[in-house]
Amino acid sequence: MKLTLAQFKRDFLAEIKTLYATDLSDTSSLGQFIALGHLVRRYNGSHWQDTAERYRKHDQKQVYYFSIEFLPGRLLSSNLLNLGLLDTVRQGLSELGLDFKTISAAEPDPGLGNGGLGRLAACYMDSMASLGIAGNGNGIRYRYGLFKQVFMDGYQVELPDDWLRNGNVWEVRRENKACLVRFGGNVWMAPQPDGSLKAMYEHTDDVLAVPYDIGMIGYQNDVTNTLRLWSAELPPSADNSYYSQAQRDRIDDITKVLYPDDSNSEGQALRLRQEYFFSSAGVQSILRHFGLRHQGMKELAKKVAIHINDTHPTLVIPEMMRILLDDHHCSWEVAWELTTKVMSYTNHTIMQEALETWPIDMFKGLLPRIYQIVVEIDRRYRAAKTPVFGEDLVNRTAPLGNGQVRMAFLAVIGSHSVNGVAPLHTELLKADVLRDLYQVYPERFNNKTNGITMRRWVQLANEPLSTLIDSKIGPTWRQQPNQLKTLAAYQNDAKFLKQLTAVKTENKVALAAYIKSELGIDVRTDAIFDVQIKRLHAYKRQLLHVFEIIREYLAIKDHPETVEPARVHVFGAKAAPSYHYAKSIIKLINALADLVNHDPKVGDRLKVAFIPNYGVSLGELIIPAADVSEQISTASKEASGTSNMKLMANGAVSLATLDGANIDIIEAAGEGNEYSFGLTAKAVYGYYERGDYHAADFYNADPELKRILETLVDGTIPGISTEGREIYDSLLRYNDEYFVLADYESYVQQQQQISEDFQDQQLWQHKALANIAAAGIFSADLAVARYSEDIWQVPHAKLLN
Ligand SMILES: *Cc1c(COP(=O)(O)O)cnc(C)c1O
Secondary structure (H helix, E strand, O other), X not given: OOOOHHHHHHHHHHHHHHHHOOOHHHOOHHHHHHHHHHHHHHHHHHHHHHHHHHHHHOOOXXXXXXXXXXXXXXXXXXXXXXXOOHHHHHHHHHHOOOOHHHHHHOOOOOOOOOOHHHHHHHHHHHHHHHOOOOEEEEEEOOOEOOOEEEEEOOEEEEEOOOOOOOOOOOEEEOHHHOEEEEEOOEEEEEEOOOOOEEEEEEOOEEXXXXXXXXXXXXXXXXXXXEEEEEEEEOOOOOOHHHOOHHHHHHHHHHOOEOOOOOOOHHHHHHHHHHHHHHHHHHHHHHHHHHHOOOOOOOOHHHHEEEEEEOOOOOOHHHHHHHHHHHHOOOOHHHHHHHHHHHEEEEOOOOOHHHOOEEXXXXXXHHOHHXXXXXXXXXXXXXXXXXXXXXXXXXXXXXXXXXOEEEHHHHHHHOOOEEEEXXXXXXXXXXXXXXXXXXXXXXXXXXXXOOOEOHHHHXXXXXXXXXXXXHHHHOHXXXXXXXXXXHHHHHOOXXXXXXXXXXXXXXXXXXXXXXXXXXXXXXXOOOOEEEXXXXXXXXXXXXXXXXXXXXXXXXXXXXXXXXXXXXXXXXXXOOOOOOOHHHXXXXXXXXXXXXXXXXXXXXXXXXXXXXXXOOOHHHHHHHXXXXXXXXXXXXXXXXXXXOHHHHHHHOOOEEEEOOOOOHHHHHHHHOHHHOEEOOOOHHHHHHHHHHXXXXXXXXXXXXXXXXXXXXXXXXXXXXXXXXXXXXXXXXXXXXXXXXXXXXXHHHHHXXXXXXXXXXXXXXXXXXXXXXXXXXXXXXXXXXXXXXXXXXXXOOOOOOOOO
């Protein structure tokens, strides 16, 4: 949109005056942020309304992306970028004596997700809007996000993430679009005079689902889509005193926290309530919207696509059946055909323990009508498939089995499409976790490799790099990320490679300043910034990275005279509050950091910075400064990964196992431009089949590895007597479930190669540039375009390749 500097400054000052009845000098950064937020919404006002009207007028097919997590990050900068107002606003504020960065940093980071899953959903919302797809998000408005992580004595401590304390300037509460969600009670089918059956309910626990909508602004295309987040409230009653405090709490609890502690059955039941809550409210609202504009439900699958992002929203399947059967009086056959045509499902994990199941007793008590429907889905599935596939396979794959409701199986059976998120992951789904269902429905399985939005992760996070890219190939890559490939022509342009080093250094200076202010550690900006940022999990193997740090530490102590490039090891990672082992690893990293960072013999040659409270905003600071991207999961365990893509696009070189999308990254950038190592997925499966992995063999065969492991228990690293022993035992007594010891040697070899290669900056930046140039294929725009064509069947703005 068009906006002059003078107009912006006038509008901003007027907004301040209206909101606060005072002038600029009397406002805080937070106040200024809120005023800017209001202004951005006003500037965008008609786009949001017009977009909805245009979709209605053309009766455009809508996509509804259901996800229990969304991790959008701060929206001020990205909204301004997408509206084309970023430069004007920055300039205008600066003329008013204000700093845009400071104001932007006052925006709270919505903690509505954990990690990769929620971030993917946010990237896809951004891409749907930018491609002009009628895409809607559907999720939960958690009052408290995940948690705020602080370290005390090196241990993770979880503080409440009160992100809504000052309200959310981007949201619109739409109480007129609220709906009722029912839990518990009794349900029976009463025969009606016309011969039909009517579902009768008694003693139900009713919850009012109130939607809060957030505009998702497309990139300079006048489109604004909607992310709808539901909040649980008391249903209206004549006299509110009717609700006991216990009832109020039970309702409040549903949307209070992202991950209720599910180590007990009460917590598990709450999680199930959350899942049904947003699934039901979402489907009710979709069908109501559809019903207002269509005669009957015939056209439903032509006009609506519902996407199930991981299994948490799977109850959309029986919920849609319920409404079609009970409210619209469809026959089972018609309802089932509509439902399966509407639904599609993305699987995100092959880890057996992460596949969701619910005890039937709990499920039945909480969702009696939905349970009846799942029983009927199960009965019909068994009846149809047993004659063809035999009783054993059907028993293994039916929605109900072993006293459990099996959500992934229900999702596959009730959808027309099932996708994995990287080629290897999809192959493993077919060969392993969902092998039996792949026999039944081979045509449903397909791959959609994850992607990231280059707008947030390059254009906004790394302006120095973006400007440098513009100077070489012009700005079309900002619309068409795949144009980045034309940068490959400069791989041997010494001057350009020098400029790349300069850009990297500029970003390192910014990160170094944060590390200094947050952790009090001085780091050299000519050091290798070796970065591992992701959730803390045994399979992601932060431990392998720890062993490399111990190796470097011992090498410096043993041979202080050797010269190698300095290293800064950067970690960011939250552990789930009840994940004891992951928390022990956090303590280990912090204890090691303490030792290394304060050893005068080590000096500035080696530093460890574990930055607390990793999230989207910290990612935006860390990623542009990274030289090395640690992607070192046990092969076969990481479905795709997306931080690998973000880091690649910012010119970090991957140090990676052949897992998830690492494989595709290595292929795209060229093997010579990455550092791959370790067991393949096939080799890991080989160990499983033969049962002949012996971690102790690796320990006994490698004196260096042995010495490193001993530092966990011999007092070399102070303060970890319990944690060090626990980790030591997990590797040697309990045989190293994630093959850390097996991969140690090849990992360290590549680390040594990195130290050598980094000293030749031209060689190093050549590799970095190969990564940047190849990153375009991982644009979320392309991923979402493939979803639209292959799964949702909706039009999108054409993208150049
Ligand atoms: C991208 C991202 C992730 C995913 O990281 P992986 O290394 O792919 O697991 C997690 N958290 C945040 C905040 C992210 O931005």
